[in-house]
Amino acid sequence: MSMGKVDPASIHTTVLLHEVIEWLKPTPGGRYMDGTLGMGGHSLALMQAADGKAELLGLDRDQTALGHATARLEEFADRTHLFHLPFSRFEEALDELGWEGIDGAVLDLGVSSMQLDEADRGFSFINDGPLDMRMNPEHGQSAADLVNTLKHGDLARIIRTWGEDPLAGKIASAILRAREKEAITRTLQLAEIVRLAYPPKMRHAARNHPATRTFQGLRIAVNRETEELEYYLKTIVDRLNPGARLAIISFHSLEDRAVKHSFRDAAKGCKCPSHQLHCTCDGVPAVKVLTKKPLIPSEEEMQVNSRSRSAKLRVCEKLTADGEEV
Structure with a gap:
């Protein structure tokens, strides 16, 4: 439709x-x-x-x-x-x-x-789509731009401050290692990187998807909320x-x-x-x-x-x- x-x-x-x-x-x-x-x-x-x-x-x-x-x-x-x-x-x-x-x-x-359910908008860590997250797709940097260019400290700050994730440093390190191999351009690609950055016990005990807070932090940063x-x-x-x-x-x-x-x-x-x-x-x-x-x-x-x-x-x-x- x-x-x-x-x-x-x-x-x-x-x-x-x-x-x-x-x-x-x-x-x-x-x-x-x-x-x-x-x-x-x-x-x-x-x-x-x-x-x-x-x-x-x-x-x-x-x-x-x-x-x-x-x-x-x-x-x-x-x-x-x-x-x-x-x-x-x-x-x-x-x-x-x-x-x-x-x-x-x-x-x-x-x-x-x-916005969440339309995969092409890049907000969802459940459905695969381009890693965008811009409310206005014609303006500003996308989430992909941020995860592929920011230094470790800046990326960790976004995830910690706006995503409120205590594992921000580990997640930022995992992102940097992954992008050395290939650019991070898809939502499920990033979601899996974040999921694996969580220790197995925390991963299985989490009430929400481990990538929830990282995606929130990136969305806030992308849209300057x-x-x-x-x-x-x-x-x-x-x-x-x-x-x-x-x-x-x-x-x-x-x-x-x-x-x-x-x-x-x-x-x-x-x-x-x-x-x-x-x-x-x-x-x-x-x-x-x-x-x-x-x-x-x-x-x-x-x-x-x-x-x-x-x-x-x-x-x-x-x-x-x-x-x-x-």
Whole structure:
């Protein structure tokens, strides 16, 4: 079956859909942004919850996903504005539309099932394909470029920091030995190298495939996901209207920690150095954190969609210039 005939709803199950809508509370006349449009699940629910009378800005750097989302949102075409951009560049889209602020935003940092399951995209260590992993295949270095050119220390750092694999050094050494014999160009080729780098006892005791963390680390590095999120978190609050809510779904501890700390800092207001005993900056809180602890999928959702198990949702609300709730 060609990708053009695939029903997007059958490819990807939207994570924490009901929770996102309940917290964002979209209303007619509001302006909302989906920074990771994907297959359009959150966006479609946002528009439906607002009786189709809101305006939506959707961004995605994956052109294939953007095409599916366009079709899925066709009934709201006159009120949706879709851009082929990474979410970190959302201000370009806002400025082009002439929107100074928005009334709500959602960010789903997960990789879509379509990307994971389509072997040619190179995200999967289960199905063989070219070792790519780029969200936008027309831009940047691929995973193959990294594993075949990086020095041992840089490769180990990626696997340790972003893949959170304690065997990063052994895995990097195994990759360097393998690439001396032949270039590493296929996903299953890399997956097998990583699998064999694990000691037999750890290999057999592992709950997930040994290559899971290495592939995660490489994907984050290839798509500069950490830099994308850091820039977004620094800039998004200023473009939220008072009372607007921001919902972010993360899938690993590094992302969740970044979101947690960003929300916490924005809610403090004070920008004085931590060693200073008394506040002299007269700063006021920019947001109120609505989720003291991250929300996780229900048992029912996790049974239906196993890929939702690591999802965590955090939500904050923009305050007025005086630091008050609307």
